[in-house]
Amino acid sequence: MPTQTTCGVYGCNRAAWCRFASGIHATEIRCRRHALVYGPVCGRAITVALVVGTILVAINQGDVLLSGHLTALVVAKIGLTYLVPFSVSTYSALAANRLPAR
Numbered sequence: 001m002p003t004q005t006t007c008g009v010y011g012c013n014r015a016a017w018c019r020f021a022s023g024i025h026a027t028e029i030r031c032r033r034h035a036l037v038y039g040p041v042c043g044r045a046i047t048v049a050l051v052v053g054t055i056l057v058a059i060n061q062g063d064v065l066l067s068g069h070l071t072a073l074v075v076a077k078i079g080l081t082y083l084v085p086f087s088v089s090t091y092s093a094l095a096a097n098r099l100p101a102r
Contacts, residue, residue, distance in 0.1 A: 007031035018097045035094055045089040053082035 007014045007030055014031035020038060022028045030038055057065075057078050064074050 007034055009034045016099055018094055019099055020097050029099075035097075036090070041090060041093045044093065045086050048089040049082050049086035052085035056081045056085075 005016055006012070007016055008028050009030065012031060012034060014033065016029045017032045018030045018035040018038075020028045020030065020035075020040070028038075035041070060081065061074060061078055064070065
């Protein structure tokens with residue numbers, strides 16, 4: 001069975017980088033750019049970021065939020081608190097589905 005070496009998204013000719021299961025017997029091949037915006041990966045990463053980020057904000061910034069001393073620095077820290085689990089979830093999904101090096 002021949003392997004697909006380019007992205008499976010219509011009009012994209014970039015090199016294939018990830019393979020995602022899209023059905024019982026079907027797979028989708030994506031380049032790096034299209035793998036980053038692949039719906040199931042992004043959806044799962046957003047869910048993880050919301051759950052884990054909220055817990056971490058409550059632990060790390062809860063006292064500041066409850067006391068009402070919200071500053072620009074605290075807002076930036078809260079944004080980063082959500083960005084970290086999003087990034088980790090996305091990276092792990094892409095690493096798990098990465099095509100083997102040729």
